């Protein structure tokens with residue numbers, strides 16, 4: 001899917017060249033046998049997913065838990081291999097080889113849901129943020145870069161000397177964002193980046209993401225089960241269920257005029273989104 005379709009059916013190709021191209025990707029996970037004579041079950045997490053993300057786009061991926069959102073993101077990031085199908089980033093195939101991953105990490109970084117488990121508790125924050133710079137052998141003054149990144153995410157420079165457990169959940173996610181941005185990627189993948197946070201700090205962290213994506217002109221892919229968060233951040237959305245994309249388009253259009261029954265149910269199930277749409281657009 002390389003273009004969006006509006007309500008009247010006229011194609012509106014997103015601006016910018018393709019940065020991520022996902023082509024008919026399937027991913028089947030094996031499950032161990034249940035008992036000695038039980039059958040080995042398998043789960044089809046992705047069942048023929050195709051998707052193009054264009055330079056500078058902010059794309060949301062929504063769907064219920066287990067629909068395959070994280071698997072798709074991890075395959076794009078080279079962390080999982082597809083069972084079949086292909087992924088290209090800036091025209092180069094993501095193969096999972098060490099050489100390709102080093103190339104990919106300079107261009108594309110991931111922020112995960114749980115900042116506690118993704119930050120090494122034994123490392124100082126400054127070393128955590130500098131880790132990708134060291135790993136990718138990025139030249140330059142790493143200390144200065146760390147200070148710049150801490151400021152960019154709204155943390156004091158002294159944070160570099162402290163450890164992750166000394167920070168709140170929201171601050172830890174700011175640290176994760178700083179680390180992801182350290183090697184100056186052009187693409188940021190975010191997997192439920194605020195879902196593990198207290199409601200009171202979600203908006204602040206989302207604002208940090210939005211501001212940095214705008215300032216640095218990043219391409220953003222934002223996975224969330226929370227439709228209102230995606231509405232806030234992303235101009236285009238794809239809707240997934242059971243390992244497939246069933247609908248895509250500009251976020252406002254998909255939310256106000258969902259075409260697929262699954263999207264209709266998804267939108268109807270979120271009172272805050274339904275209320276906002278009703279008030280703003282007179283859509284019931």
Ligand SMILES: Nc1ncnc2c1ncn2[C@@H]1O[C@H](COP(=O)(O)OP(=O)(O)OP(=O)(O)O)[C@@H](O)[C@H]1O
Nearest residue numbers: 029030043044045064065066067068069070071072
């Ligand atoms: N490592 C794994 N081994 C076996 N099955 C897996 C594995 N990872 C995911 N799955 C299964 O694949 C399906 C898709 O999972 P995935 O995590 O991609 O969905 P999701 O939409 O991101 O859900 P959630 O938001 O709950 O993480 C689910 O049925 C899940 O149980």
